[in-house]
Amino acid sequence: MPIAPEHRDLYRAFLDQGLDTWLARLPDQLARGLDRQRFGDLPAWEKAVAKLPALPATRRVDLTRDTVSVEAELSQSQRRQAENLLRKLVPWRKGPYCLGGVHIDTEWHSDWKWQRVAPHLAPLKGRRVLDVGGGNGYHAWRMAGAGAAFVLVIDPSPRFFWQFQAVRHFVGDADDHRTHFLPVGIEEVPERLAFFDTVFSMGVLYHRPSPLEHLVQLKETLRPGGELVLETLVVEGDATTVLLPGERYAAMPNVYFLPSSAALCQWLERCGFENVRVVDEAVTTTDEQRATDWMTFQSLADFLDPDDPTRTREGYPTPRRAVVIADRPG
Numbered sequence: 001m002p003i004a005p006e007h008r009d010l011y012r013a014f015l016d017q018g019l020d021t022w023l024a025r026l027p028d029q030l031a032r033g034l035d036r037q038r039f040g041d042l043p044a045w046e047k048a049v050a051k052l053p054a055l056p057a058t059r060r061v062d063l064t065r066d067t068v069s070v071e072a073e074l075s076q077s078q079r080r081q082a083e084n085l086l087r088k089l090v091p092w093r094k095g096p097y098c099l100g101g102v103h104i105d106t107e108w109h110s111d112w113k114w115q116r117v118a119p120h121l122a123p124l125k126g127r128r129v130l131d132v133g134g135g136n137g138y139h140a141w142r143m144a145g146a147g148a149a150f151v152l153v154i155d156p157s158p159r160f161f162w163q164f165q166a167v168r169h170f171v172g173d174a175d176d177h178r179t180h181f182l183p184v185g186i187e188e189v190p191e192r193l194a195f196f197d198t199v200f201s202m203g204v205l206y207h208r209p210s211p212l213e214h215l216v217q218l219k220e221t222l223r224p225g226g227e228l229v230l231e232t233l234v235v236e237g238d239a240t241t242v243l244l245p246g247e248r249y250a251a252m253p254n255v256y257f258l259p260s261s262a263a264l265c266q267w268l269e270r271c272g273f274e275n276v277r278v279v280d281e282a283v284t285t286t287d288e289q290r291a292t293d294w295m296t297f298q299s300l301a302d303f304l305d306p307d308d309p310t311r312t313r314e315g316y317p318t319p320r321r322a323v324v325i326a327d328r329p330g
C-alpha cells in the first residue's frame with residue numbers, strides 16, 4: 001500500500017526507531033510466518049483474496065460502529081462471489097463485519113470487548129498504536145475509526161493475515177491508509193522501540209510462558225509516557241493468587257499464567273509501569289463467544305462443565321477477563 005504524503009514523517013520516525021532493521025528482515029519473516037500453514041491452505045487463502053470483486057470507487061466505510069462495515073454497490077452475482085470467497089477464509093473468529101452486503105457473524109462479539117475497553121482509553125486521536133496479537137484486525141479498524149494516526153497489528157497467524165487483507169480490499173486505500181498488519185509475533189519486534197503512544201495486548205498474556213517478559217517487551221515498544229492496554233484471563237483472588245493450569249484450560253492447550261487482577265497489577269508495577277488500574281473485569285459469556293455460521297467448530301459452551309457452567313470442563317474457574325491500563329513512566 002502506498003505511503004500517504006501526510007504520513008511520511010511518521011514512517012520516517014518509525015524507521016529511525018529501528019524498524020529499518022525489522023523491515024530488512026521482513027521478507028524472511030514473511031516467508032517463515034506465511035509458510036507455516038498452520039491450519040490450512042495458504043495458497044487458497046491468497047487466491048481467494050486476489051479474486052474478490054473489484055469495488056466501485058464510491059463506497060461507504062464505517063469504522064466507528066460495532067460492525068466494521070463497507071457499503072458498496074455490488075451486483076447479486078458479485079455479492080455471491082464475494083461471500084463464497086470470504087467463506088474460504090473460515091473460521092472467522094473476530095468481528096463482526098459487513099463487507100459489500102456480506103454479513104460475517106464471527107465467533108466472538110469483539111465489539112463487546114471494544115465497548116468495555118474504549119471508554120477508558122487516552123483518546124486515540126492522532127496516536128500511533130500497536131495491537132499485539134490483534135487477530136484479523138477487527139480492533140485495529142476500530143482504533144482507526146477512533147482517529148488513530150497509525151495502527152499496526154502484529155499477529156503471526158497466516159489465516160488472520162489473509163482475513164485482514166480481505167477486509168483491506170473492501171476498505172480500500174483511499175478511505176484508510178493508517179491501518180497495517182505484519183504477520184510476526186511480539187518476539188520479532190525490535191528491542192527498545194519506544195515508538196508507540198498506545199499499545200494493546202488483548203488475549204495474549206495467558207498464552208505467554210514468561211508473562212513478565214511479555215510485559216517488559218510491551219513496555220519497551222511504548223514511548224515514555226505511553227499507555228498500555230492489557231486484557232487477559234484472570235481468576236478471582238488477592239495479590240498472591242495465580243493459577244497455572246495443567247495441560248489444558250477450557251480446551252486450550254497453550255494457556256500459562258492466570259493471575260488475579262490484583263496480582264496482575266503487582267506484576268505491572270514490578271515491571272516498571274505506573275498509574276496501574278483495573279478498568280473492567282467480567283466473566284466471558286457464551287453469548288460473547290459462540291459457534292456461528294462463519295465458525296462452525298466447538299466454542300466456549302462446549303468447553304464448560306455441562307453440569308456446572310461456573311467451571312471449565314477441566315474443573316477450573318470459567319473464563320473471566322480483566323482490562324488493566326498502565327503508563328510507561330514519562
Ligand SMILES: Nc1ncnc2c1ncn2[C@@H]1O[C@H](C[S@+](CC[C@H]([NH3+])C(=O)[O-])CC(=O)[O-])[C@@H](O)[C@H]1O
Nearest residue numbers: 132133134135154155156157185186187202203204
Ligand atoms: N507470539 C505472539 N505474538 C503476538 N501475537 C501472538 C503470538 N502468538 C499468538 N498470537 C496471537 O494472539 C492472538 C490471541 S486471540 C486475541 C485476539 C484479539 N487481540 C482479541 O482480543 O480479540 C485470543 C483470544 O481469542 O482471546 C491470536 O490471534 C494469535 O495468533
